[in-house]
Amino acid sequence: MDTLCRCGWANPKNPRYLAYHDEEWGVPSHDETRLFEMLNLEGAQAGLSWETILNKRDSYREAFDGWDVERIARYDATKVAELLANPGIVRNRLKVAATIANAQAYLRLREAGQTLDGYLWAHVDGRPIQNTIEDYRQAPAKTALSDQISKELSRRGFKFVGSTIIYAYLQASGLVNDHALNCFRYQQVKDLAA
Template sequence: MDKCPWALASPLEEHYHDTEWGVPVHDDRLLFEFLILEGAQAGLSWATILKKRDGYRQAFNHFDAARIACYDAAKIQELLANPGIVRNRLKVQATIGNAQAFLAIQAEFGSFAAYIWQFVGHQPVQNTWATLRDVPASTAQSDAMSKDLKKRGFKFVGSTICYAYMQATGMVNDHLIGCFRHGQT
């Protein structure tokens, strides 16, 4: 079975590719999880984040934004001592601030999904890339998403991170046309 070449780097990445990457997500909790994990990846490999994903779920109350939004200085110190996550103070603090901004968006739009999917017209963008070289690092949609998220107080949401987020959550289908998953998402 043909797959996107990046998926063959490890069994963990292959499983993620085959079961999650590019599947449209409309669940707010999972959308928040991916937003935090994509931001945590900044400067690191996605494989590193996948290996720490369960640690993140445990450390951050299974990505319960309401609980995370209330974290205090003692909780930040606890998180910075946790080897199950990326122990970067700016990223930990950004997770708390992002949770607060996430809750504000839910209050304004009714759900985070209603807000975030507007950047692709509420339908997945179906791309037809033949090679990894064809896949862009960012697009006009990820630029707009990044700009608006930053305006609303989010951190670690540059355009490249936003595009990776769009790929992960199925807002764009970037499985290569030769990949068995291309027609499934």
């Protein structure tokens, strides 16, 4: 029997969810593909549960060509129709269009000599913010930092990047450690930044 203490949001009945919590959430990421993937998955979550998106993650990877930004940026009406018919993803026209717009915005960022990794991590001077919360419900839904990044990304043409979505993105990508203090991952994730 698993006796590890985890953040209260991690569904113990879903092995995929536990693996996400235990191995990925809050781990500092510098991988461009993963950062792009998580940005879009967090946007896809809007109005839904993270568990819903996590359960569809493999389908998203397949549907969006392994998160190949250059291919996604060139998607046409035929590909959009194919995506909207795919039951493995959230079939929302605005969210699909946002992913394509995000790929195009990402390429403009890269053409300007920036990476998503460099852009994001510059906001925290390359070191994750280490919060100290007792319970996951104490974590903020958004912060001044997520407000700032949200506005900047919107200005650059990214879609579904509201401040609440961006704060969840910062947590997921390890720019913020919001594991609860009593969670077995809190110190492990904190040590990754040392």
